[in-house]
Amino acid sequence: MILELDTTAFRMVPAGGHGTRYLDAGSGPPVVLLHGLSGHIEFWARNVAPLAKRSRTIVLDLLGRGRTGIPDWTARPPQEQIYTHFVAFLDALGLEKVSLVGASLGGHTAAQLALRSPERVERLVIVGSGNTVNPPDLLARTLEDARANAESLRDPGPRSVAGQLAALVSDPRAIPAEVVSARQDILSDPARRLSIAQLAAELPRWAADPRIEVRSRLHRISAPTLFVWGREDRRSSWRQAEQAARTMPDARTIVLEGCGHACYIERPQEFNEIVLSFLSAERVGPPGSMREIPLTRGTAA
Numbered sequence: 001m002i003l004e005l006d007t008t009a010f011r012m013v014p015a016g017g018h019g020t021r022y023l024d025a026g027s028g029p030p031v032v033l034l035h036g037l038s039g040h041i042e043f044w045a046r047n048v049a050p051l052a053k054r055s056r057t058i059v060l061d062l063l064g065r066g067r068t069g070i071p072d073w074t075a076r077p078p079q080e081q082i083y084t085h086f087v088a089f090l091d092a093l094g095l096e097k098v099s100l101v102g103a104s105l106g107g108h109t110a111a112q113l114a115l116r117s118p119e120r121v122e123r124l125v126i127v128g129s130g131n132t133v134n135p136p137d138l139l140a141r142t143l144e145d146a147r148a149n150a151e152s153l154r155d156p157g158p159r160s161v162a163g164q165l166a167a168l169v170s171d172p173r174a175i176p177a178e179v180v181s182a183r184q185d186i187l188s189d190p191a192r193r194l195s196i197a198q199l200a201a202e203l204p205r206w207a208a209d210p211r212i213e214v215r216s217r218l219h220r221i222s223a224p225t226l227f228v229w230g231r232e233d234r235r236s237s238w239r240q241a242e243q244a245a246r247t248m249p250d251a252r253t254i255v256l257e258g259c260g261h262a263c264y265i266e267r268p269q270e271f272n273e274i275v276l277s278f279l280s281a282e283r284v285g286p287p288g289s290m291r292e293i294p295l296t297r298g299t300a301a
Contacts, residue, residue, distance in 0.1 A: 230259025
């Protein structure tokens, strides 16, 4: 599968004092895609076009990642900096109410918006986000694993970059070559590599801060919520997502077999179909339910 992003359509907008790269495709109810700790727009290469057929689909480089401006990560809790920048981005585009698809650390930012400004969130999809559902002991391990992966970014060579991405999936063949190339280009900038390493180093300091921690508050989220997890996700177990969903008034869990941390990359067709159904208010499962989708012949990339 080739890269499905129209790179000529990338735009920049000032948000919170930082130039912010984004892509805005399609029309209809808006949905915003939020990548994880070291991600960037290209991570969603297999998702934007299918989602844009039925929704206005917006994907951005979050603060300090991709081509977006780099902050001083030590000035304030990085989770808070990412959140306030994201809100500024929504405001810059005049987006008053959106659906959100947040992967990994991006899921934490999405959950924060659902908690702090519930009137702005139509529907919420959280994908493989240990920062959102893991208890403190597991979260510490998740963040250490992420920090170690970020340290490997010091080598921007093609084999190193391919190895970093392979850690996100159960089958390294699922990573599109174009995503490896785009990531290598971004990480060729030493300032970009340093930003991600500093972000990963700062995150654990604030993870238990009551302003930052969301797991104990998920039951307050009123927006219809869907957790999507890869069964082989090494950073966060789908069982934690299922437990979290059962504490919430309108949440359900779908587990994709044969997937690691980035199931939207590894099984994009099924992921896109699930998300489109959920965003269209089609029934993907009653509140508190858990459904597994098996890996069938021809599903793997």
